[in-house]
Amino acid sequence: MEKKILLDAYRMMNRIREFENEAIELAKANATRAAVHTYQGEEAIAVGVCAHMTREDFITSTHRGHGHCIAKGAQLDRMFAELLGKGEGYCKGKGGSMHIADLTTGNLGANGIVGGGIPIAVGAALSMQLDAKGHFTVSFFGDGAANEGSFHEALNMASIWDLPVIFVCENNQYGISTHVSQSMHVKNIADRAMAYNMKGMVVDGNDIRDVYDAMGKAVEYVKAGKGPVLMEMKTYRMAGHYFGDNQNYRTREEVNSWKEKDPILQCGSLLLEEYGVQEEVLKQICKEERLAVQEASEDAKKMSEPKIEDLTEDLYDPELAPITWKTFLKADNGGKMR
C-alpha cells in the first residue's frame, strides 16, 4: 500500500471514529431521537473497500451505515443534519441515522431492514452489467444478515448472471446480543460462497492493509467479468449494538482485548514503524478530523427544521408513480458452469 493511500486511510478512519463518538453524544442528549448504531472498531473495512471505488460505483449500506457513507465521500454536516432531523439533511431530515442515502456519491442508502440492501445491490449490479461501463456495486451487511433469506437469494442470482457485485460481510461476531457461534454452523461465512460457485475471501477486517489488498483483488476479478465475490471481514464492534446497549451478553475483558486490535491504532503503528511517519503528523491528522467533526455538528445544529407542509413530499416520484410494467428479458449465459 502506498504511503499516501495509507495516510489518507488513516485520516478517513479517524473521521469516521470522531463522527461516531459525536453521534453518541447527540444521542445521549436526545438530539437524534431515534437509535444510533455506531461503527467504532470496523472503520478499516469501509475505508479499505471504498478506497477502490469511484462515485460511479455504488454501495448499499446497513443500519450501521455512517462509516460507509463517510468513506464514500459524504459531507459530515449534512449527515449530522439528517441525524438531527434537519431540513438540510441528506433525506431532508425524514430518514435519520438508519436511512441516509446520497446518490451524488453513489450511496444507494442505509437500510433499517437487516439484509435489505443485498438484493438492491444485485439489481444495481445488473444495471451496470447492461450498461457495460466497467462499474461495480458493493453491498455491506453484517453476520446476522448472512442468515437472512435475502442474502442467499441475492448471492444465487448474482452468481447465475455473473454480476459485478462484491458482497462485503462485516462479521463483527454479534447480531445484537447473539454471538455467531449460536447463529451459524460454518467456520467462515465466506465458505458459503462455495454453495453459489462464487469466489469467497476471508479478510482481517481490522487490518487496513489486508482489507485494501484483498479488495484490490476482488475488484480486478469482478471487472474481468468473472462474477461476484463474497468477502468476509473478521472484525469486532467495540461499542454497543446501539448507544444505550448495556452489553450484558459479553465481558469487558472480551471488549478490551479487541480494543487492543483497534484498526486505527494498528494503522498508526504501521505508519510509524514501516512508513517512517512522525507521530506529530498522526496527532495532527486526528486533531484536524476531530475539529472538522465538531464544526460539522455545530453547523448542523443551526440548520432549519423541516416544514410541516413538506411532510408528504418525496413519498412518490411525480413522474414514475404510475407504475408501468414491461417485460424484461435477460440474455442468459448459456448455462455456463465455472
Added chain:
Amino acid sequence: MRKEVIMPKVGLDMEEGIIQEWLKKVGDHVTAGEPLMSIETDKAVTEIEASVSGTLVEILVPENEEVEIATVVAYIETDEE
C-alpha cells in the same frame, strides 16, 4: 476545558434516570471509554463510559437521585488544551 456530563438517554422511551453509582470520585482521573457512572432506568442498569479524558471536578447529582434526561450531572476538566 470544562465538559458537561449529562444523564444520557439510553432507551428510546427513557425520560428520566437514577444515578445508581458514581464509579469515580471527585478528583479522580478518567480516560475516555472508562466506566464513569452506572445509571438505572425502569428497564435496566447501564454503565456509562466517560466520553472525554480528564479529571472529574464536580458531581452535581448524588447517587440514588432521579433526574430528567440531558440534565448536567457532573463536570470533567479535560486533559487537552
